[in-house]
Structures are given as structure tokens and as C-alpha cells.
Amino acid sequence: MIRDKLPELAAFATVAQERSFTRAALRLGMSQSALSHSMRGLEKRLGVQLLARTTRSVSPTAAGAALLQELAPALERIERSVAETRKQREKPAGRIRVIVPRLVAQMVILPKLASFARTYPEIVLEVTTSNDPVDLVAAEYDAGIQLGEFIQRDMIAVRVTKEMRLAIVGSADYFESNPIPRHPQDLKDHSCIGFRFSNGLYRWEFEKGRKLVTVSPQGHASFDDPELVIQAVEAGLGIGSSMEEPLAHKISSGHLVQVLKDWCPVFPGYFLYYPSRRNQPTALSALINTLRYTD
Numbered sequence: 001m002i003r004d005k006l007p008e009l010a011a012f013a014t015v016a017q018e019r020s021f022t023r024a025a026l027r028l029g030m031s032q033s034a035l036s037h038s039m040r041g042l043e044k045r046l047g048v049q050l051l052a053r054t055t056r057s058v059s060p061t062a063a064g065a066a067l068l069q070e071l072a073p074a075l076e077r078i079e080r081s082v083a084e085t086r087k088q089r090e091k092p093a094g095r096i097r098v099i100v101p102r103l104v105a106q107m108v109i110l111p112k113l114a115s116f117a118r119t120y121p122e123i124v125l126e127v128t129t130s131n132d133p134v135d136l137v138a139a140e141y142d143a144g145i146q147l148g149e150f151i152q153r154d155m156i157a158v159r160v161t162k163e164m165r166l167a168i169v170g171s172a173d174y175f176e177s178n179p180i181p182r183h184p185q186d187l188k189d190h191s192c193i194g195f196r197f198s199n200g201l202y203r204w205e206f207e208k209g210r211k212l213v214t215v216s217p218q219g220h221a222s223f224d225d226p227e228l229v230i231q232a233v234e235a236g237l238g239i240g241s242s243m244e245e246p247l248a249h250k251i252s253s254g255h256l257v258q259v260l261k262d263w264c265p266v267f268p269g270y271f272l273y274y275p276s277r278r279n280q281p282t283a284l285s286a287l288i289n290t291l292r293y294t295d
Contacts, residue, residue: 008042011035012050013075016060016068092286093122099136100145102129103226104270107246108145108160108291116290123283131224132198136275142284143274145291151273159293161269167244168204168264169256174236181239181259184213191238194222195229204241206263213263217241230256269293 015024015035025032043050050064060068100109105127116125133150134141151157170178170190181187184206194201194217201222206213219238223229226242233240233256244264250256272291274284 005042005045008038009071010075011038012042012064013068013071015039015051015058016064017072019058021058091122092120092282094281094283095124095126096143096281096283096287097126097128097141098143098145098272098287099128099130099134099139099141101131101226103243103246104145104160105129107243108270112290116287119290120283120286123286125287131195131226136273142281143272143287145270145272148268148271151271155273155275157271157273158288158291159269160272160291161293162295163266164269165244165261165266166204166241166264167247167251167258168239168241168260169230169233169247169251169258170239171234171236172254172257174233174238175257180257184215184260184263187215187217187239191219192217193219193229193232193238193240195226195241196222196224198224202241206260207265208263 011024011028011030014027015021018024018027021032021036025035028035039051048063049061050067052059052061052064109125109127113125116123128141133146134144136142136144136155145160148157178190179186181190184204187204192204192215196202201216204215204217206215217240221232221237223232229240230242230247232238239259244251244258247256247258251258272288274280274288
């Protein structure tokens with residue numbers, strides 16, 4: 001394959017440009033004999049003489065000159081690309097692809113995005129929203145954000161939110177005609193609006209002391225978007241769940257009624273995760289440092 005011959009082709013271009021094995025060997029950091037041997041091997045494999053040699057000079061043959069005319073611009077493009085790649089190690093730049101739940105994009109990324117863009121103007125952040133855990137490597141993402149329980153153990157995880165709590169809520173109008181549940185089992189008598197992953201409904205997990213109760217919400221509708229769940233709750237369709245923090249204002253104002261709070265323990269929250277620290281792009285390091293949660 002041509003990629004296997006690339007070092008030899010680059011060496012040939014250097015010899016042809018320098019018109020000297022001695023100068024080319026110094027430029028390439030190799031011995032003159034090794035370079036000469038490499039050129040003879042390249043000519044043998046190609047089946048054509050590329051360099052005319054005398055005891056005092058070296059010059060490309062007609063075939064060598066034709067090859068050099070095509071090869072030199074290609075090698076220059078490769079050198080520019082390599083230089084640009086090295087810049088990303090020295091200065092945060094380039095494209096970073098991340099996949100996060102939509103709620104997290106609103107809670108974690110958007111509040112810091114303007115400042116991040118001003119500080120790192122050469123980074124392009126490409127955000128995809130999805131509620132489902134994904135294989136970052138297979139899907140070609142640099143990082144993701146997800147609840148700690150969904151992150152695989154071989155990932156490196158960095159906290160990006162404080163501890164959180166699930167809130168079970170209904171509208172004030174809904175509870176005017178329906179009793180407030182006092183125990184998770186009471187939810188079977190209510191219309192519960194489900195939040196749906198691609199592989200099924202998110203089950204509501206409750207805990208009080210040593211008692212653990214899991215409820216699969218059953219009701220008139222389910223959504224794969226947490227905002228739509230809350231909009232359905234506000235419309236009086238039933239009881240739904242979301243993270244407590246984004247609903248704090250609506251709960252404190254009485255617009256939404258939070259129930260079963262004593263059955264909803266805190267959990268670690270969301271983490272940014274990525275596969276490896278080895279040769280980590282400086283752009284990703286900049287994003288991690290920006291989003292990292294600190295007390």
C-alpha cells in the first residue's frame with residue numbers, strides 16, 4: 001500500500017530537492033548509506049530509476065522529476081496538517097464532539113458556553129443531545145455527560161453537577177381532584193407520565209430508610225423529552241418526574257406540587273466522561289476544566 005511507502009517517498013523528495021545524499025541524510029537525521037539503500041529499494045519496488053547518480057552529483061531522472069512534481073505538493077499538505085494537529089496540543093483548538101441529555105445541555109453547558117467561547121475562540125463545540133448512554137468510541141464522540149449510574153467503569157468521569165434529587169410532581173389543578181400520594185404504591189391509582197429511553201421507560205426508584213420501592217409509571221402518555229413530561233404535568237395530564245433543581249421555582253411558587261419528597265434520596269448527579277487521559281486534546285482538557293463542578 002502507498003502508505004507503507006510514504007517514508008521512502010518523503011526521503012526521495014528530500015534527496016531530489018537537495019540533489020545530494022549527504023545533505024539529504026543530514027536533513028532527515030539518518031546515515032548516508034541507509035538513505036542510499038532505501039532509495040535503491042524504492043527504485044527496485046517501483047521498477048524505475050528515480051535518481052541519476054554520479055560520484056559528484058545526484059539529480060532526478062525524467063521519471064523522478066515527474067513523480068516529484070506530484071509528490072512535493074502532497075507532502076507539503078501533509079506537513080501543514082501535522083503542524084495544525086500539533087498546534088492543538090499546544091493551544092486549545094479544534095472540534096470537540098460531545099453527547100449529552102438535553103436537560104444537561106440546558107443546565108450545565110449553556111450557562112457556561114458564552115464564557116467558554118470567549119476564552120477559547122478556536123474551539124468548536126459540537127453538542128448532540130440524547131438521553132441514552134452511548135459507546136463514545138464507536139460513535140466517535142470525544143466525551144459525554146450522563147448520570148453516574150449509566151457510565152461504564154472503564155471511562156474516566158468528572159463531576160459536572162452537585163448531588164441531585166428526583167422530583168415527583170403534579171399540577172395544583174390535578175391535585176384539586178386527585179388525592180396526594182403518601183406512599184410510592186399510591187401511584188398505581190394515578191396517571192403517571194413516563195420518561196422514555198430508547199430501550200424502555202425510566203423506572204422511578206424510591207428509598208426510605210431500608211425500604212426500596214420501584215414503580216413503572218403507567219398513564220396516558222410517555223415522552224423521550226423531560227421538558228415534554230413537565231409540560232404534560234402542567235397541563236393536568238397526571239404526575240411526572242424530573243430533576244428537582246430545574247423545577248425549584250415552579251415548586252416554590254405553587255405552580256407544581258412536589259410529592260413523595262421523603263422517598264426521593266439524593267444521588268451523585270451528572271458526570272462528564274471520556275475514554276482515556278493519554279494524549280488528551282487540549283481542547284477537551286479546556287472543556288473539562290470549564291464544566292468541572294466545584295463546591
